[in-house]
Structure formats: C-alpha cells, structure tokens
Amino acid sequence: MPAEEFVAGWISGALGLVLGHPFDTVKVRLQTQTTYRGIVDCMVKTYRHESLLGFFKGMSFPIASIAVVNSVLFGVYSNALLVLTATSHQERRAQPPSYTHVFIAGCTGGFLQAYCLAPFDLIKVRLQNQTEPRAKPGSRPPQYRGPVHCAASIFQAEGPRGLFRGAWALTLRDTPTLGIYFVTYEWLCRQFTLDGQTPSSGTVLVAGGFAGITSWVAATPLDVIKSRMQMAGLKQRAYGGLLDCMVSSARQEGLGVFFRGLTINSARAFPVNAVTFLSYEHLLLSWG
Numbered sequence: 001m002p003a004e005e006f007v008a009g010w011i012s013g014a015l016g017l018v019l020g021h022p023f024d025t026v027k028v029r030l031q032t033q034t035t036y037r038g039i040v041d042c043m044v045k046t047y048r049h050e051s052l053l054g055f056f057k058g059m060s061f062p063i064a065s066i067a068v069v070n071s072v073l074f075g076v077y078s079n080a081l082l083v084l085t086a087t088s089h090q091e092r093r094a095q096p097p098s099y100t101h102v103f104i105a106g107c108t109g110g111f112l113q114a115y116c117l118a119p120f121d122l123i124k125v126r127l128q129n130q131t132e133p134r135a136k137p138g139s140r141p142p143q144y145r146g147p148v149h150c151a152a153s154i155f156q157a158e159g160p161r162g163l164f165r166g167a168w169a170l171t172l173r174d175t176p177t178l179g180i181y182f183v184t185y186e187w188l189c190r191q192f193t194l195d196g197q198t199p200s201s202g203t204v205l206v207a208g209g210f211a212g213i214t215s216w217v218a219a220t221p222l223d224v225i226k227s228r229m230q231m232a233g234l235k236q237r238a239y240g241g242l243l244d245c246m247v248s249s250a251r252q253e254g255l256g257v258f259f260r261g262l263t264i265n266s267a268r269a270f271p272v273n274a275v276t277f278l279s280y281e282h283l284l285l286s287w288g
C-alpha cells in the first residue's frame, strides 16, 4: 500500500487548515448561535470581544488531528482507486480512471475519514463556540480550558460515546460529498489538460478550489445539522436524533436554516482546497 499519499494528504491538509480556520470559526458561530446578523457582524463582534485570537479558537486540535484525518481521506481515496483500477497515482494521468471509480473511491475515503474526524470536530466546534474572551481576573472562565480539558469533560460526563456526538450527521455529510469533491477535481483537471499530460499548477489551484466549493455547497445542510447536534446538551435543547434536529430547526427558523454559513463556507473552501490539492500534487510529483 503506497504510503506517500497518506503523508502528502497530511501536509497538504495542514496548510489548508491554517488558511481556512478563521472562516471556519465564523461559519460555526453563524450556524449555531442566533446573536449575529451576518458574516460581517460576526467578524466585528468576534474581533471586538476576543481580538484576532478569537478567530483561531479551537485550531490546535485540528492541526494535530489533520495528520490522521486528511491522510486517511487522501490515502484511502488513492488506495481505493488502486484497488478499483490497478493504477498508481503516477499512472492515472496516462490511464485516467472512470468518474464512477473516482466517486466510489471518494465516498470510501469520506466515510472512513468521518469516523476519525468525529471526536476532533466535536471538540473544535465546542471550543469555537466559546465566545468568552481570554480569562481575565474576576471574569467568568470559559467552560472548557482547552482541547484536552474539553475532551476530558465530555468523556467524564457522557462516556466515550459522548465524543461521537453528531458522528452520524458527519458521516452522512462526508460520504457523498467527498465523492463529489474528487469527481469535480478530476473533471476540471481533465477539461484544462491535454490527454496524458500533468495538469499545470494553475489548473490544480482552480480545480481544487472549485472542488472545495461544490462539495461544501452540497454539504452545508448536513453541516448545519451536524454542528447543532454537536452543541446540543450544552446551550441548546437536546435533539431526539438527526431527523428531529432537521425538523425542529426547519420549523423554528424556516428552510433557510439549512443554508446557514453557505457563503462563508464557499469563501473558505476555495483557498483551503486550492492549497490542499496544489501541495498534495506537488509533494507526490517531487517524491516521484
């Protein structure tokens, strides 16, 4: 099993993550809190109340976890294609896989990464939703002191299953949308590249960016539900399950609720995934 794809997936994911985290914080807050009037209002309030650091809350854990999550996604995707088409990453330019194979491999990668991502994503969302400024003497301290304290508190209160709150919604979000992600990337690369040639850096940037946008547009409705289920039991009401969360969110806030964070998700997706794919392709090319 070629291991380079796992390492390239890790490094490229970390680069994309740092670039996209401030957008991600704004998105999570818009999806789970009703105090903001929109993206700009959320950014201004976060900056005023918490300074620039507020945008980077909850980032240390994803940076550590991206090693597992992105390497599983890219590693499983590439190795699934190897099983389905008997071609390595280098051979796939001369013998491109069918879109059906790309979709199946993407869904497989998405399904497996969702389970690795679930506890890390839960902790990220809980920390991003703590709007208290850094602890000042006399002020009420935030509920979680950091990622380890957050994980330990959830574990103590709810046991190991608590760390997988929202995992179902995450799996449903990521399985098909990661198929869409890789199909869009492959399709765009092939449109702008001569047969058998390696796509240029510009093509990889644009294809990666649009793959990110397309997949996140498709993922946003379940992303909203996932974030709400992860926050349930804390500030908001507890939901009876995924369906209950969908129905009660739509009843209380209208169908528009499923598109909360769509603009910021798309704005974030382009640079994050352009950089992720560019570094992934370059690393694999340089390792031959």
Ligand SMILES: CN(C)C(=N)NCCC[C@H](N)C(=O)O
Pocket (backbone or CB within 6 Å): 013, 016, 017, 173, 174, 177, 178, 181, 212, 215, 216, 219, 269, 272, 273, 276
């Ligand atoms: C729609 N979904 C879930 C995805 N496209 N997931 C792939 C993740 C890529 C990158 N780390 C990101 O956060 O955009």
